[in-house]
Amino acid sequence: MKIRDRFARSLRATWYLVAGLRTALPALLGVCLLPLALLLAFGVPGLPWVAGRIRVLTNIERRRAAKVLGHPIREPSTPLHTDPYRQYFALMRSSSVWRDIAWMVVHGFLGLFVPVISVELWIGIPWDLGLPFWWWTLKPGTLGAGAQIYTWPQAIAYPLGMAVFLTVLQLWLQPLLARFQGWYAARLLGPTRRTELAARVESLTETRAQALEAHGAELRRIERDLHDGTQAQLVSAALRLGLADQTFDADPGGARKLMLDARGGIEDALAELRDVIRGIHPPILSDRGLAGAVRSLAAGRPMPVSVEIPDPERRCPAAVEAAAYFVIAEALTNVSKHSGAAHAWVSLRHDGPYLTIRVQDDGRGGADPTAGSGLAGIRRRVAALDGVTRIGARTDGTGTNVEVELPCGL
Incomplete structure (x- = not known):
C-alpha cells in the first residue's frame, strides 16, 4: 500500500x-x-x-x-x-x-x-x-x-x-x-451465539409453519380446481354421452349434437387439467428452463415487460425455479390488475448461493402486502424455501418493487 x-x-x-x-x-x-x-x-x-x-x-x-x-x-x-x-x-x-x-x-x-x-x-x-x-x-x-x-x-x-x-x-x-x-x-x-441459535430456531419454526400453510393452501387450490372445473366438465360430458346413447335410435341428429357437446366439454376439461398441472409445476420450466419461462410470462402481459437475465445457463433446483416462476407470475399479475403501470421490469441474477428476483413497475404504487392474497402468497411461498421477500410499495407514484432472494443451493 x-x-x-x-x-x-x-x-x-x-x-x-x-x-x-x-x-x-x-x-x-x-x-x-x-x-x-x-x-x-x-x-x-x-x-x-x-x-x-x-x-x-x-x-x-x-x-x-x-x-x-x-x-x-x-x-x-x-x-x-x-x-x-x-x-x-x-x-x-x-x-x-x-x-x-x-x-x-x-x-x-x-x-x-x-x-x-x-x-x-x-x-x-x-x-x-x-x-x-x-x-x-x-x-x-x-x-x-x-x-x-x-x-x-x-x-x-x-x-x-x-x-x-x-x-x-x-x-x-x-x-x-x-x-x-x-x-x-x-x-x-452483536447477538451472542446462543441468541443467534435461538433466533435461527424461531425462524425455522416460523418457516416450517409457513411451509405447511403454503402446502395446505396449494392442496386446497388443486382440489378446488379439480372439483369445480375438471370434475364438473367430465360429469357434464358423461351426462351428454348418456343422453346421446338413449336418443341415438330415435333422434340421430340430436344424439350427434350431444356427442359434439360432450367432446367440447372433454376438451375443456383437458385444458383445465393442463392448467392444474401447470400450477403444480409448469412444464415450460422443464422444456425451456427458467429464462425461457420468464420470457414467456413477460410476452403475455398487456404492457411491455423488460427482462434481464444475465446468466440463463445456470440452473437451480426444480423447487427453487418453480417458486421463482410463481413469484414472477403473481407479481406481474398484480402489476397488470392493480398498478396501472405502463412498463414493468423483471431481473434475475445469482448472488453467490442466492437467486435474486426483482419485479418493478412504474405504476401508482401503494401496494399493501397485508391486503389480499397475492403478495401474502409470495411471502409464504418464499418463506417455505427459507428465502427473503422485500416489498417496496411507495405511494408517490414511483411504482412497486418486489425483491426476492431464494437459496439456490449452489
Missing part, C-alpha cells in the same frame, strides 16, 4: 474515532444517570422506555461500526409483551439489554479517551516540527520532542526524529484503534 493511501486510511480512522464522540458522550451521560433511571423505573412500566432509548443509541453505534468492520452488526431481538410488568421482568432478564449497558460503560470511557489521545498524537507532529523555530526563546534544557534540548543540533535532530516516529506510529496505530473500537462494539452489541 502506498504511503499516501496509508495516510488517507489513518486520517479516516481518526475521523471515525472522533465521530464516535457523538455516541460516547451520551453513553457516558447515560452511565451516570442510569442508576437514577433504573430507580425511577423500578416497579413501574418505565424500564421499556429506558431500554428503548438505550437501543436507539446502540443502533447508531451498530451502523457506525459496520463501516469499519465491513459487515453489519445484527440487532439482537428484544422481548415484547403487552403486559407492562411482564415486559419489565423480561427486559431485566434479557442479556441483550445488559450487554447494551455494558457497551455504554466501556464506550463511555474508551470512546472519550481514545479520540483525545488520537488527536493529541496528530497535534504532536507539527508541534515537534516547529520546535526548532522557537526553542531558543526558552532557557536551555527545555523539554521538547521527548528529550531536553541544549544545542542547535539537538533542536534539529530530536524534533525531526520524533515527528517521523509519530507519523509512522499514526499510520499503524490509528486504523488499529478504529478496528478496536469496532471490535468491542461487535462483541457487546
Whole structure:
C-alpha cells in the first residue's frame, strides 16, 4: 500500500474515532444517570422506555461500526409483551439489554479517551516540527520532542526524529484503534451465539409453519380446481354421452349434437387439467428452463415487460425455479390488475448461493402486502424455501418493487 493511501486510511480512522464522540458522550451521560433511571423505573412500566432509548443509541453505534468492520452488526431481538410488568421482568432478564449497558460503560470511557489521545498524537507532529523555530526563546534544557534540548543540533535532530516516529506510529496505530473500537462494539452489541441459535430456531419454526400453510393452501387450490372445473366438465360430458346413447335410435341428429357437446366439454376439461398441472409445476420450466419461462410470462402481459437475465445457463433446483416462476407470475399479475403501470421490469441474477428476483413497475404504487392474497402468497411461498421477500410499495407514484432472494443451493 502506498504511503499516501496509508495516510488517507489513518486520517479516516481518526475521523471515525472522533465521530464516535457523538455516541460516547451520551453513553457516558447515560452511565451516570442510569442508576437514577433504573430507580425511577423500578416497579413501574418505565424500564421499556429506558431500554428503548438505550437501543436507539446502540443502533447508531451498530451502523457506525459496520463501516469499519465491513459487515453489519445484527440487532439482537428484544422481548415484547403487552403486559407492562411482564415486559419489565423480561427486559431485566434479557442479556441483550445488559450487554447494551455494558457497551455504554466501556464506550463511555474508551470512546472519550481514545479520540483525545488520537488527536493529541496528530497535534504532536507539527508541534515537534516547529520546535526548532522557537526553542531558543526558552532557557536551555527545555523539554521538547521527548528529550531536553541544549544545542542547535539537538533542536534539529530530536524534533525531526520524533515527528517521523509519530507519523509512522499514526499510520499503524490509528486504523488499529478504529478496528478496536469496532471490535468491542461487535462483541457487546452483536447477538451472542446462543441468541443467534435461538433466533435461527424461531425462524425455522416460523418457516416450517409457513411451509405447511403454503402446502395446505396449494392442496386446497388443486382440489378446488379439480372439483369445480375438471370434475364438473367430465360429469357434464358423461351426462351428454348418456343422453346421446338413449336418443341415438330415435333422434340421430340430436344424439350427434350431444356427442359434439360432450367432446367440447372433454376438451375443456383437458385444458383445465393442463392448467392444474401447470400450477403444480409448469412444464415450460422443464422444456425451456427458467429464462425461457420468464420470457414467456413477460410476452403475455398487456404492457411491455423488460427482462434481464444475465446468466440463463445456470440452473437451480426444480423447487427453487418453480417458486421463482410463481413469484414472477403473481407479481406481474398484480402489476397488470392493480398498478396501472405502463412498463414493468423483471431481473434475475445469482448472488453467490442466492437467486435474486426483482419485479418493478412504474405504476401508482401503494401496494399493501397485508391486503389480499397475492403478495401474502409470495411471502409464504418464499418463506417455505427459507428465502427473503422485500416489498417496496411507495405511494408517490414511483411504482412497486418486489425483491426476492431464494437459496439456490449452489
